Amino acid sequence: MAFTTKKQFIAGVTCPKCAQMDKILAFSENGINYRECVSCGFKDEMRLSSAPRELETRVNTSADEVASQTQPVKLMDPKG
Numbered sequence: 001m002a003f004t005t006k007k008q009f010i011a012g013v014t015c016p017k018c019a020q021m022d023k024i025l026a027f028s029e030n031g032i033n034y035r036e037c038v039s040c041g042f043k044d045e046m047r048l049s050s051a052p053r054e055l056e057t058r059v060n061t062s063a064d065e066v067a068s069q070t071q072p073v074k075l076m077d078p079k080g
């Protein structure tokens with residue numbers, strides 16, 4: 001499962017740069033998921049995890065790279 005190339009908002013997500021909520025767009029580009037903030041222009045590769053607490057305790061580790069390759073996507077269904 002991956003995001004489509006069509007940008008769509010993710011409800012309830014806060015921008016890590018400007019801390020604005022509901023400003024994050026998610027989209028897929030070349031098979032990679034990205035998030036982009038429409039408020040401040042922040043753009044980053046989106047590393048999805050099924051364990052949110054792991055994101056807080058483990059930052060910038062090789063585990064993130066592995067996760068991005070295997071893509072254990074656990075996110076709300078955009079189709080609702």
Ligand SMILES: [Zn+2]
Binds near residue numbers: 037041
């Ligand atoms: Zn922002």
